[in-house]
Amino acid sequence: MKKMKNKKRNEFVKQRLWRYAKGESKSLSIGLFLSVVRTALEIIGPMIIGYILNNYIKLDMDIRDFMAIAKLLLLYLVIYVLCGLFSNLALISFEQAANKISFSVQKDVYKHVTKLPISYFDNLPAGNIVSRITNDTNRLKTMFQLILADMTTSGIMIICIYGMILVVSFPVAILFLTLVPIIYIVFKDLRHKTWKYTTLNRSYVGAINASINENIQNMEIIQVYNKENHIKEEFDHINKNIFKTGLEVTKVRSYGGFRAIDALSYVGTILVLLYFGMGKITGAYAVTIGSMYISIDYVTKIFNNIKTVVSRFGELEQSYASASHVFDLLRLEPMEELPEKLTEVKGDVRFEGVYFGYGESDVLKGIDFEVKSGESIAFVGSTGSGKSTIVNLLLNFYCPRLGNIYIDGKNTKDINRNSLREQMAVVLQDPFIFETDIKGNVGLDEGFSDAEIEKALMDVGAESIVKRGIHEKIFEKGNDFSQGEKQLISFARAYIRKPRILILDEATSNIDTETEKIIQKGIQKLRENCTTFIIAHRLSTIKDVDKIIVLNKGKIIERGNHKSLMEQDGFYKNMYDEQMRNQ
């Protein structure tokens, strides 16, 4: 079963790689053509020297010989200059193709990720996805660079040079074959060790990235609890492992496989010398100084190229693994774009026998309620009772396991998600602020005019922000704005879209009375003409809502309005009294 899955995955990766490569076939073909020309030129070079040695280097050289040698050496020089030129041009073509491919992959993956169901993100840390889109696609680029720029050219070179050795000296070509099994053993060993240490190294790099990400995001907590030293120790530990495994990779490459291939290259040269020496001594076969020179040059070149292929192979495998990671994201089923769009929405919402769980056990168990257009409904209950989950289902981030949710009588399972969300606005307890100006934060670059943005801000009571100017930049996380001001910006963001359904996740943190007043005024404005869902923590703020649902462990245990629930003298009244006492 696992084998089948791996086979399918491999097929998908290969298909995708091929498709992306085909998209850049022009640059790739040019690069390949230039590489072949370069190889041909590199093969011709030693032949010129061989020709000089055989025909012009003699005891009775005259001026005509010198002139001929000079001309041939000039040709040799031109050939090597051209060789360098073609090699660089080929590299540029391959680099161009690799860059364009990684750009397309990144674009496709990013677009695909935005269409994935939210449930997918529950199981994968955000850092992991970021790393796949950035690091893994970069490695995929390296893969194209490696395969094309290094391995293809070296491969072509090995084949062509071996062909030439066959032509120049058949026995040398046969002698060379005796070294192939040793080359294979060295290659296997090097591949195994490089894979082992680079895999370890990359996993430590991944761990350190995740740790930096987490620590920077939680710097306040780290400093408040004096955890700096603990964090530093943890960081040092991973860092040391990165250093150690990195060193092992270098050692394997420097002392191990590479030296072995260098040694084999010397053995190859010695074999050539022995063959030609034996021929000269015994006179059993014809030898020339030129063909000896050519054979030695070719053997050296062949080993240099084998070294390139061997050294790149480990990296290539790593890059292939990265490509597989990236393409795994593309294999995930995106959410279906349902055709039925909501246009004119009244805002009637009905939950009917809804059961849902993120994992195996349900966190909502048989939720039923109805709210009419323009009404407000609040959800209260202890932490983990399922308040936010109800809203997650309403937003269609998840589908109920059992039961249905209706908006204006239409089942949300059948409604196009984007059209559904266009009718909704969410105001979170901790408003998210983007690192752009106030206008961008309110309008989210959806083409609202300055006047519309200012009006929205004024309507929710953010005069002070309008006075600062809507083109003022808000820096990361909006730390130069007060909590209240950030809330007002997020209110304006919701208000300007004129949602039919508003979801308010009420702030749990204590805010001063002045900010509280401003916020409550903003909320009143927001709630006008909307069906409002409130996730309430402070019961004093929901006295005026039409319906209150009291949740406990995913079940509705009480329902009514503030007055009727107080009269019921149950869970709600207890919570309310407790909060009043603690004020």
Ligand SMILES: Nc1ncnc2c1ncn2[C@@H]1O[C@H](COP(=O)(O)OP(=O)(O)OP(=O)(O)O)[C@@H](O)[C@H]1O
């Ligand atoms: N993405 C998730 N993956 C797995 N379990 C989750 C996820 N989100 C919430 N839960 C679990 O579902 C249950 C209900 O959580 P939910 O956030 O809906 O409660 P809540 O009433 O809104 O809590 P709070 O008042 O603390 O925000 C909890 O046990 C919670 O641990």
